[in-house]
Amino acid sequence: MSSIGKLAELAVVAEEFGYRYADVRRANGYVMSLVVDSDPQAHARAARNWAQYPEAVDGGELPPFVPDAFELLRARITFDLTNEYSDKQRATIASVGITVMALSLGVALGADATSFVIAVVVWAVLMALIPVANVTGRRYQARYAARLEAAGLTPVTDRNGRVRYLPPGRQLP
Structure with a gap:
């Protein structure tokens, strides 16, 4: 994908059809990972949306998404990208x-x-300029971390030592 906004749009639509955002990384552009959402509410939402929007898979009409969900996913994706590497x-x-x-x-x-x-x-x-860039990056990360925490997301450290923000009750895939 070419931008964080487009990734967030895709993630919001995917969540409407039973998937959830897992991670994003850089590799000749951005590569986002989605996983099947095991939550029963997600299954019900997906079944409802597949029934209501059967042509979505072929480029047809998609369910409308809530702007707040888009902004929250965009903040998570941005934080994950800025937190991909340590300062060192x-x-x-x-x-x-x-x-x-x-x-x-x-x-x-x-x-x-x-x-x-x-x-x-x-x-x-x-x-x-490298130390200046690192300080700027830490401030950017802190701003998005505060936004995610204010939205009720929980910081979790993955097995690589990287901090990720997840909705309450969720675990890393």
Whole structure:
């Protein structure tokens, strides 16, 4: 999928047909995981919607969704994406990427002493921005975490040590 909003729309519709949002990750775009919802209410809702919207599977009419459900799923997806890597992992990924980019810049500029100096200066400036990006990311995460907690979702740590927010009474898939 191409955007968090489109992922949230898909998740809201999927929940109307007996699935629930499980996770999202980056891999040549965003990849969202949905699982079958084992809740009896979800089964009843799915049966009702399949009966009322039989053409939905072929691109027909879909059940209307509640904007609050969309916003909540969008916040969960955003939090999950921002919480995909730790600060240390993000710093490592950024460091490798910046180093490769600076080396490429030096070679592209002619691989002489001047281009080497320019590449080193660019590398140093970008490396100095990594801590700023991490602080900004933590603030962004905190804002979405507060929104999810205010909506009644519960923080749960998965087996990889990653914090996830789930509706009350739910467990990680």
